[in-house]
Amino acid sequence: MKPRTIIMFSFLSLLLVACALLRVLITRQVDGSIALMYPDQKYLLYRVVPLIAAIIVGSGLGVSGMGLQVLLRNPLASPWILGLSSGAGFGVMVSMFLEHTYATPVIGGQSGGAIVGALLSLSLVYLLSRRRGGIDPMTMVLVGVVISVLFGAGIMILQHSVPMGLRGSFTTWLMGSLPEVEAWWKLGVFGAVTLFGIVLVSFWGPTLDAACLSDDEATSVGVNLPSIRVRLFIVSSILAAIGVMLAGPIAFVGLIAPHGARLLFGGSHRSLVVATAITGALLLVCADDIRQLIDIGSGRLPIGIVTSIIGGLVFLGLLLRNRGRI
């Protein structure tokens, strides 16, 4: 590993630790002022749980986005291009609708609805994108957009059918937010699966490099393209689905983290995968820090709004500064 790469890894990791510490220490006092202090034991968990969730969701979404950018040969690809967000949103909406209208409890509640919706949209995208035994990247982008629009229409129909009160809670879910209370087993399972996914994709690094050649060139150097595309699709989908289950739809992390890491570490995927995971986690933890500092009179902003604003501005800045490199 080159000295520059080691320095960059150390720098990013230290930054992540610093932002994580800030998340624990930032305290909004009763008079609205901000202070840095170690919280009471009873409040500590409400800070540590979202911190862990931010690291899991951020790293997973980052690597998921990077995998999809390779899979789809599209630098603007992110988990949402596969209709994951609208699929999960539709699932949540259906579970709310059933619970309220028919008083029918849905197994797993809103999380269960999100999982089923996300899996349904991903399965449809996968099945409809298959061509000659493999995934066709261009077809997948188009199918993803169509599925997204269809689930979006389904959401609007259901939103139109439920009472006003429910529409509000659904809108909040759509903004994305980190959980302050979550079962430890769930965090453990999601964390372990995310870590396993990141290690797996990192292990495929040289294959991802070769898969960035044209289809014919990649095949001629020995890449089994159908196999790596299916594997990438499955792992990217699982990582993104975990993000949706834990925090709802969080925009931009899957798009920004790979590009930010690419600018710092270059295009070689073995180090890029780990760098993207750290950058994604850093982005979400940092956004959560910023969220604690802002109160526009209606309470703290949902983290999805903060990532959208920060992500959009950072991405625009990167684009303007590095035109042609991304």
Place this chain on the structure above:
Amino acid sequence: MRLKISDIGMRFGKLTALRGVHSGAEGGKIIAVLGPNASGKTTLLRIMAGLLSPTDGKVELDGSQVDKMTPHDRASKISWVPRIAEVSGSFTIRRVVELGRYSLGPSSHRVDDALAKLELLDRSESLWHTASAGMRQRSAFARALAQRTPGGLFVLDEPSSALDLHHLKSMGALLRQCANEGDIVVAALHDISFAMEIADAVVVLKEGQVVLDGQTNAVLTPSSLGGIYGVDLTWAVDDGGNRHLVRA
């Protein structure tokens, strides 16, 4: 090394790209594949390289069907240079050339050698997507050279379309060197003078069928090629006494 092409047919839906193509070649030869636009040259080359399975017939390399080979076997026996190289992502020219060794194991010596032969060593740390079309074509050629196992099949689809005269001459010399080391070199070309200069044999396609197949000097004549391309051709002799086919 022996290449055998038996009764190849290829259809894309209702479009027939190739019909009843037979041919063959031995190691040590350069074969130029010529023909008008949309005559099936790229399709034939992709089938030869095992990148496309034909609808009918088969291509065999020393008795092994190329589209049934494992990815590693194919990479160790067949090298491919596309007409237009594509790379998504942010890679240096060196990294792109290194990818030629993906399934054969890293070899900095082979990579440096390929970069030097294509005069890319001093630009090897430049980002691939900032390179000119000619440099990208040379990078793709260098990648295939780094991958190539002497005595294999070297397939090139219009490898010279973006090259200047200096690099065109170098490429001709490199292809001859590969053939001298036992390769079967098959290149689709539009430059008939270049084909006459480097090829031992030619295969000429028209509307998906082989219309000429044989030794370069015997097959390429003003009347035979003129009829295929629909233009009047004649011989011109340069100062060195070499004959060239030119438009009448």
